[in-house]
Structure formats: C-alpha cells, structure tokens
Amino acid sequence: MTSTRRPRRQPRLVAGAALVPASVVALLACWTLSGPAPSGSTLPAVPALPTDASVSRVPRTGDVFLRVPAGRAVVSLDDTPAARAFAAMLPLRVSMGDPMGQAKSGRLPAPIDVSGAARVFDPREGELYYWAPSHTVAIFHDDLGQSVPPPGLVRLGVVDSGLSSIDEAGNSFLVRIEPATGTPTTMGS
Numbered sequence: 155m156t157s158t159r160r161p162r163r164q165p166r167l168v169a170g171a172a173l174v175p176a177s178v179v180a181l182l183a184c185w186t187l188s189g190p191a192p193s194g195s196t197l198p199a200v201p202a203l204p205t206d207a208s209v210s211r212v213p214r215t216g217d218v219f220l221r222v223p224a225g226r227a228v229v230s231l232d233d234t235p236a237a238r239a240f241a242a243m244l245p246l247r248v249s250m251g252d253p254m255g256q257a258k259s260g261r262l263p264a265p266i267d268v269s270g271a272a273r274v275f276d277p278r279e280g281e282l283y284y285w286a287p288s289h290t291v292a293i294f295h296d297d298l299g300q301s302v303p304p305p306g307l308v309r310l311g312v313v314d315s316g317l318s319s320i321d322e323a324g325n326s327f328l329v330r331i332e333p334a335t336g337t338p339t340t341m342g343s
Contacts, residue, residue, distance in 0.1 A: 216241060217334035220293075220316070222323040227316025228334060229282050229293075236284060237310045239266045240291070245332035248291065252325050256300070259285075259292035260329070266308075273306030280317050283307035295321040 218241065220227040231237040243262065250260035257277070268286050277283055279297040284290070285307055292307070295317055313320065323329070 217314070218244060218311075219330075219332050219334050220320065221330040221332075222319055223327050224322040224324075225316060225319035227320050228314045229311045230314050231282075231311040232309060234271065234310075236266055236268050236271045236308050240284065240310050241333065245330065247328055247330050250323070250327055250329050252295075252323075256296045256298050257292040257294045258320055258323065258329075259290050262289045262291055265289045268308045271308045273304075274309050275301050275303075275306045277302060277307055280313045282310045282313065284310055293317075293320055 216231055218229050218231060220229060231241055240262075243264065243266075246263065248260035248262065250258045252258045262284075265286065266284055266289070268284065274283060277292075277294045277297075279294050281294060283292050283294070285292060285302075286305060291310065293313060
C-alpha cells in the first residue's frame with residue numbers, strides 16, 4: 155500500500171502573523187493620495203492645547219503645527235539630522251490617509267536623507283515617523299502591536315498635543331505642516 159504525503163499546513167495564527175509586516179509596508183508605501191485642496195478651503199481655528207513635556211526625553215529641534223480638518227496638533231521634532239531635514243521642507247501640504255486604522259500617513263514631495271539614522275521597528279502611538287522607501291511620513295494614533303519590516307522607520311518627533319484631532323481627521327484629508335513660529339495659517343495660505 156502506498157501512502158501519499160499530505161502537505162503540512164501552517165496554523166492559522168502563524169499564517170496570519172506573517173501578513174502583519176506586509177500589511178504595515180503596504181500601509182506606508184501605498185499612501186500617495188493625490189488631489190489639491192479645494193479652492194478657498196480653510197480649517198477652523200482651534201485654541202492651543204496643553205503640551206505634555208513628559209511624552210519623550212529626546213532632544214528637540216523645534217515644534218511644528220499640523221492643521222487638519224478636525225483641528226490642530228503640535229509636534230515636537232527630534233534634534234536629529236533627519237528631523238532637521240524634514241523641518242527644512244516646511245511649510246508644506248501633504249495628502250494623508252488611514253486605510254488600516256493605525257497611522258495617518260502621506261508622501262513627502264522629496265526624500266529625506268536618513269543615512270546613519272536609528273531605525274524603529276516597533277512604532278509607538280503619538281509619534282511621527284518617516285518610511286524612506288516611499289518618502290512617507292506617518293503619525294501613529296493607535297498601537298496595534300505590529301512591527302515594521304526592514305529598513306524600519308526613522309523617528310522624526312512626538313505629538314505633544316492634538317493627537318485626537320489627527321485621529322478624528324478621517325481616512326483621506328489634507329494636512330498643512332508648518333513651523334510653530336507665530337500664528338498658524340489657514341490651509342489656503
């Protein structure tokens with residue numbers, strides 16, 4: 155009697171876990187949402203939110219405002235070459251999206267040099283990161299416990315206030331990012 159050997163099956167949990175890194179890469183790599191802001195669109199003025207200096211102990215290079223449809227957020231940029239390169243691009247508008255419910259992200263108009271930068275494989279909620287392969291910035295607003303595959307993310311800063319405004323901005327929106335010097339402008343400026 156001959157026996158045929160059946161292929162060994164992976165447990166569902168292991169097979170599902172293999173999809174997590176691929177999903178995160180797809181999440182970061184595919185956010186190139188296009189389309190200019192509607193003519194004359196402005197975002198509502200939002201009062202300054204309190205900051206929490208205990209969020210991170212990384213030296214800071216400066217604060218930036220993120221103007222989103224649901225309000226405003228303040229991000230403190232790290233004092234790193236990558237964060238300074240990002241700050242040098244400002245002000246800018248970025249189309250952002252959130253198809254997986256974990257991070258709002260969008261493609262920058264130009265790459266940032268991240269040679270020699272520390273890499274993060276386990277992103278934390280409330281932090282701003284850069285994914286070099288697709289020139290994408292991402293703000294994680296929910297920690298789903300997923301890790302990111304190589305080459306990893308480069309941390310640019312931390313959201314000091316307004317994370318809920320980012321979370322509530324929707325799945326497709328335009329954000330204006332500008333240095334926090336003076337009063338934030340409207341989206342049309």
